[in-house]
Amino acid sequence: MKQTIIVGVTSSIATYKSVQLVSDLLKKGYDVEVIMSKNATQFVTPLTFSSLTKHKTYVETFDREVDYSVEHISLAKRASAFIIAPATANVIAKVAHGICDDMLTTTFLASHCPKLIAPAMNTQMLNNLITKDNIAKCKQYGMSIVNSECGLLACGDIGDGKLATIPHLIEALEEALTIDKPLLNKKVCISAGPTREELDPVRYISNYSSGKMGYALARTARNMGADVTLVSGPSELDAPYGVHMIPVHTTKEMFDACDQVFDTTDYFISAAAPADFKALKKEVHKIKKDKNTNFTTIELEKNIDILKTLGSRKTTQKICGFAAETNNVLLHAINKYKDKNCDILVMNDVSKPGAGFNVDTNIISILSSTGKVDYDIMSKKELSTIILNSLINS
Ligand code: CTP
Numbered sequence: 001m002k003q004t005i006i007v008g009v010t011s012s013i014a015t016y017k018s019v020q021l022v023s024d025l026l027k028k029g030y031d032v033e034v035i036m037s038k039n040a041t042q043f044v045t046p047l048t049f050s051s052l053t054k055h056k057t058y059v060e061t062f063d064r065e066v067d068y069s070v071e072h073i074s075l076a077k078r079a080s081a082f083i084i085a086p087a088t089a090n091v092i093a094k095v096a097h098g099i100c101d102d103m104l105t106t107t108f109l110a111s112h113c114p115k116l117i118a119p120a121m122n123t124q125m126l127n128n129l130i131t132k133d134n135i136a137k138c139k140q141y142g143m144s145i146v147n148s149e150c151g152l153l154a155c156g157d158i159g160d161g162k163l164a165t166i167p168h169l170i171e172a173l174e175e176a177l178t179i180d181k182p183l184l185n186k187k188v189c190i191s192a193g194p195t196r197e198e199l200d201p202v203r204y205i206s207n208y209s210s211g212k213m214g215y216a217l218a219r220t221a222r223n224m225g226a227d228v229t230l231v232s233g234p235s236e237l238d239a240p241y242g243v244h245m246i247p248v249h250t251t252k253e254m255f256d257a258c259d260q261v262f263d264t265t266d267y268f269i270s271a272a273a274p275a276d277f278k279a280l281k282k283e284v285h286k287i288k289k290d291k292n293t294n295f296t297t298i299e300l301e302k303n304i305d306i307l308k309t310l311g312s313r314k315t316t317q318k319i320c321g322f323a324a325e326t327n328n329v330l331l332h333a334i335n336k337y338k339d340k341n342c343d344i345l346v347m348n349d350v351s352k353p354g355a356g357f358n359v360d361t362n363i364i365s366i367l368s369s370t371g372k373v374d375y376d377i378m379s380k381k382e383l384s385t386i387i388l389n390s391l392i393n394s
Contacts, residue, residue, distance in 0.1 A: 002031040005173065006075060006111070008084035008104045009049070010091045011039035013154035014120040014163040018085055019044060021166050022052050028170070033075055034058070035104045037091065058103045072103060076110035081176050084108070085146070086120030086163045089131045095143070096134040114176035118146040118169055123159030146172040146241075164241075171241035174223060181225030182392055188226040189265040190218050191258055191272035191306065193233035195251045199298060200283035207273050208357040211235035213322075213380050214271035218243050220384040221267075229265070231257040233272060251275050251303040262310050262317065267391055269320040270307040270340075273357075278303055311341030320391045323347040324356060330365075330372075337367045343394040344368045346387055368394050 005025055009018045018034075025032050034049040035058040046057035058075075076082075084091060084104070091105065095117070100106040108115065117138055125131055126148065135145055146169055151162040164172070192214020196204040211232055218230040219240045228243045231254055239245045246257045251274040262268060277300040307321050321342040323333040326349065333347035345367040350356030354377045355363040362383055365374045368390060375386060 002029060003080035003177065004031045004033060004078045006033045006035060006079045006082040006107065008035050008037075008082065008087075008091070008108060009040045009044070010037040010084060010086060010088045010104070011043055012086040012088055012120045012163070013043070014086040015040050015043035017163055017166065019048055019052070021085060021169055022049060024166055024170060025173075026052060033079070035075075035107055037088075037102060037104050058107075060103055072107040073110055076107050076112070079111055079113045081114045081116065081173055082108060082111045083116040083118065083146075083169065083173060085116075085118035085169055087117045089119075089121050089125045089128070089134075092117060092119060092131065092134045092138065096137040096141075115143045116146055116169075116172055116176055117143055118164050118172075119148045119161070120163035121148075121161050122153060122155050123157055123161045126161045144172060144176055167238060168241040171219065174219075175242060178223035178225075183221055183267075183388070184225030186226050186266040187229070187261070187264060188218075188221045188267045188269065189229045189231065189258060189261045190214050190221065190269045191231045191254055191274070192218070193235040193272055195233040195254050195272070195274045196249050197251065197275045197278035197303070198282050199279050200285065200287045202286050205275050205277065205279070205300075206234075207275065209233070209273035210358040211237050211272075212358070212360065213362065213384070214269070215240055216380040216384040217269055217271055217387060220381070220388055224388060226267075229261050231272070233274070251278065251306065255304050255306045255309065258306055258310060262313070263315075265317055267318050267320070268310060269387075269391070270310075271320075271322055272306075273324065274303060274306055276303055276305075277301065305340070307342070308340045314341055318343045318391055318394055320387065321345045324350045326351045333365075333367060342367075344387075344391050366390050 022032050032053045033055055049057040094105050100109045146164045149162045150160050152158050153161055193211030194206045194209040196206045198204045215237050218228050221228045222242050230243050231246045248254045248257055280299040280301045319342050321340050323336045325332045329349045337345040346364050348355050348364045354361045361377050363377045365372050
């Protein structure tokens with residue numbers, strides 16, 4: 001059965017963005033109910049939402065077309081999650097104090113599902129101590145705040161108060177909808193993506209890694225309750241919501257970032273493809289082709305092996321390594337599993353269609369102390385749950 005999400009919409013210039021939020025949630029297969037504050041209807045009409053959701057859009061408590069006295073209770077009971085986006089200073093003040101004077105606030109108070117609030121307002125209003133206090137109160141009552149972002153606001157100011165992006169709102173909802181939290185109070189460090197080693201100011205050595213597997217793992221670990229640090233090489237992917245991102249370029253920088261958190265981390269997942277070599281000497285100026293008529297020899301030196309170095313220092317941490325191979329897959333993978341002191345190792349043949357770099361799927365096997373388990377082709381999102389569960393149980 002589809003999960004029902006209630007989207008509460010209040011009056012802000014960002015109100016139009018909740019149309020996209022509703023549309024994207026529907027595309028993801030959720031059943032969406034919309035409740036608007038009366039003032040929000042000045043910005044977007046209820047018909048817009050009804051046309052998308054195929055449900056009546058609720059506005060007033062005393063709406064005679066529905067049996068209002070039971071409707072807000074039945075909606076509240078059906079909801080798997082309730083998000084108010086955008087949430088004005090006014091609605092935040094109301095829900096922080098249990099005021100329910102319309103359909104939105106009444107249903108919000110009656111709901112027992114995870115509740116999220118995504119503020120959107122002018123910076124001065126957001127920074128007002130009363131608003132800050134109200135937001136803190138909402139948190140104390142167990143509501144999740146999807147923090148606003150900095151940017152150009154409708155009033156012309158540049159500052160905090162911009163509604164979180166739609167992908168972030170959806171990620172926050174997915175986190176709230178994940179009931180099973182086996183990683184609650186656990187710290188997870190994940191390395192992801194490629195690294196780059198500069199040859200001169202315009203050229204570098206790198207590889208095809210996109211970061212997709214590492215980013216999927218970061219999102220799933222966050223949904224499972226973990227405090228996640230994602231150490232990422234250059235990637236075009238959007239930073240996951242609610243994850244501590246450390247952007248790096250070189251393998252040395254990636255090592256330093258992982259090393260800093262390693263001692264306090266519970267799980268270390270080495271999903272990155274760090275460049276194994278760097279130029280012995282990085283040229284200060286661009287290497288010119290006319291001076292090197294035929295071929296330029298670039299002397300390389302080996303980079304640090306992050307996983308192996310940290311694996312050798314392991315105390316209580318559980319470690320997951322990866323082995324991306326093109327031949328003798330099992331043999332190479334077993335060697336890496338032992339050599340790098342892993343608890344589990346995810347191996348895959350990157351030459352297979354649907355596996356490896358820059359695709360949304362992968363075909364993996366997991367090595368652990370109990371042997372090898374093979375998996376069918378799956379999305380990296382689905383695989384991230386399998387990998388995390390097998391690391392937890394290793
Ligand atoms: N790894 C690492 N630091 C490196 C190279 C690799 O931490 N400098 C990690 C990867 O994140 C992965 C594992 O080691 O978890 C295996 O990486 P892979 O590229 O498959 O193998 P390498 O150890 O680099 O060996 P080779 O390139 O010879 O296959």
